[in-house]
Amino acid sequence: SQTNAALIERKNQAVARGVGLAHPHFIESAKNATLIDVEGREFIDFAGGIAVLNTGHLHPSVIAAVTEQLEKLTHTCFMVLGYEPYVEVCEKINALAPGEYEKKSALFTTGAEAVENAIKIARAHTGRTGVIAFGAGYHGRTMATLALTGKVAPYSSGMGLMPGDVYRALFPCEMHGVSVEDALASIHRIFKFDAEPCNIAAIILEPVQGEGGFYVAPKAFMKALRDLCDEHGIVLIADEVQTGAGRTGTFFAMEQMGVSADITTFAKSIAGGFPLSGIVGKASIMDKINPGGLGGTYGGSPIACAAALGVLKAFEEEKLLDRSNQLGQMLTESLNQLSVDFPVIAEVRGLGAMIAMELMKEGKPAPELTAALVAKAREKGLILISCGLYGNVIRILVPLTIPDAQLQEGIQIIKQCFTELL
Numbered sequence: 001s002q003t004n005a006a007l008i009e010r011k012n013q014a015v016a017r018g019v020g021l022a023h024p025h026f027i028e029s030a031k032n033a034t035l036i037d038v039e040g041r042e043f044i045d046f047a048g049g050i051a052v053l054n055t056g057h058l059h060p061s062v063i064a065a066v067t068e069q070l071e072k073l074t075h076t077c078f079m080v081l082g083y084e085p086y087v088e089v090c091e092k093i094n095a096l097a098p099g100e101y102e103k104k105s106a107l108f109t110t111g112a113e114a115v116e117n118a119i120k121i122a123r124a125h126t127g128r129t130g131v132i133a134f135g136a137g138y139h140g141r142t143m144a145t146l147a148l149t150g151k152v153a154p155y156s157s158g159m160g161l162m163p164g165d166v167y168r169a170l171f172p173c174e175m176h177g178v179s180v181e182d183a184l185a186s187i188h189r190i191f192k193f194d195a196e197p198c199n200i201a202a203i204i205l206e207p208v209q210g211e212g213g214f215y216v217a218p219k220a221f222m223k224a225l226r227d228l229c230d231e232h233g234i235v236l237i238a239d240e241v242q243t244g245a246g247r248t249g250t251f252f253a254m255e256q257m258g259v260s261a262d263i264t265t266f267a268k269s270i271a272g273g274f275p276l277s278g279i280v281g282k283a284s285i286m287d288k289i290n291p292g293g294l295g296g297t298y299g300g301s302p303i304a305c306a307a308a309l310g311v312l313k314a315f316e317e318e319k320l321l322d323r324s325n326q327l328g329q330m331l332t333e334s335l336n337q338l339s340v341d342f343p344v345i346a347e348v349r350g351l352g353a354m355i356a357m358e359l360m361k362e363g364k365p366a367p368e369l370t371a372a373l374v375a376k377a378r379e380k381g382l383i384l385i386s387c388g389l390y391g392n393v394i395r396i397l398v399p400l401t402i403p404d405a406q407l408q409e410g411i412q413i414i415k416q417c418f419t420e421l422l
């Protein structure tokens with residue numbers, strides 16, 4: 001039978017080195033929040049395939065919808081021949097997305113593709129090319145999205161400079177000394193030193209930075225960005241690829257920000273493990289591109305759309321938004337309690353069930369301890385992932401469908417790890 005070691009050896013021989021592997025395990029099967037590797041070892045999944053499994057592995061509604069679709073149709077290319085699930089997903093997302101305006105959507109395959117298309121539409125709408133993005137922001141690994149992603153290593157190291165006309169502002173982060181005022185001043189500095197507002201097509205940000213460290217954008221900052229965009233005719237893009245699909249306790253995180261974006265991106269958990277992404281936005285902006293200007297062979301595949309409809313059904317039937325808030329509270333309380341015994345946990349923060357703890361030693365980020373915690377937790381049967389500009393943040397993206405007992409089991413493992421490591 002297969003072993004992890006043998007498969008890792010084959011991976012090392014066959015797969016390009018740039019495709020990393022956070023955990024030295026190959027997974028054979030999974031159900032809800034439980035993973036089973038090729039050697040029969042069980043793990044609790046607190047990573048959710050990086051925010052893709054808000055409804056857990058193989059959610060029955062998702063599998064039923066996909067199975068039914070598989071017996072009817074797998075592909076036409078929506079630009080050639082239509083099928084209902086694509087339109088139904090767009091209708092449902094238009095109804096769910098925040099913003100008091102008429103909405104339209106378009107579907108793609110990956111988060112990066114959604115971001116690229118949001119930028120294309122903002123350019124077409126404004127007739128401008130500049131984009132303001134933020135330090136530590138993450139928007140994808142394609143060329144244009146790498147230009148927006150505010151962290152060089154490892155994402156664009158060795159690849160030269162990315163496509164231009166992107167200006168980087170500071171994301172507010174009190175913990176590391178950036179106030180809302182500092183962040184806004186950095187935008188005004190761009191307007192003074194680099195580019196006039198009339199050359200800026202879009203400002204793009206994550207309402208809660210994901211890869212960057214789970215920093216929640218303050219409402220006052222969002223309001224100020226909205227005002228700035230209104231004043232200068234700039235398109236505000238909320239990248240909700242990681243925050244969307246219920247992770248933050250509302251279907252989209254922007255529902256909690258007091259203002260709305262003009263275009264919102266979504267992907268990951270929207271289709272519960274199937275490749276689907278999209279953008280939803282103000283109809284007058286979304287319609288700026290002529291027929292043929294948007295699309296892609298697999299964008300909004302019938303299978304992925306069926307999966308998304310299964311996800312939306314699960315959210316409704318199982319009240320997963322309530323569950324998201326409840327899990328967030330349970331995690332926040334437990335981790336805050338841990339921080340009393342283990343002051344290396346400098347901060348527990350997040351929105352809804354998008355919860356993280358940041359580890360600091362003597363006032364400095366503690367990436368080695370973070371890595372040691374991830375490794376030890378895995379040895380004890382818990383899959384964690386880290387994030388953050390300094391690699392010192394443990395982020396929890398557990399399925400919202402996890403039973404309470406299994407969540408507590410995972411938290412106990414974290415506690416045990418701290419006891420052994422410190």
Ligand code: PMP
Nearest residue numbers: 110111112138139140210241242
């Ligand atoms: N935007 C955000 C906020 C993300 O978190 C990610 C993925 N981590 C992306 C875009 C890119 O998505 P994908 O990997 O599906 O291209």
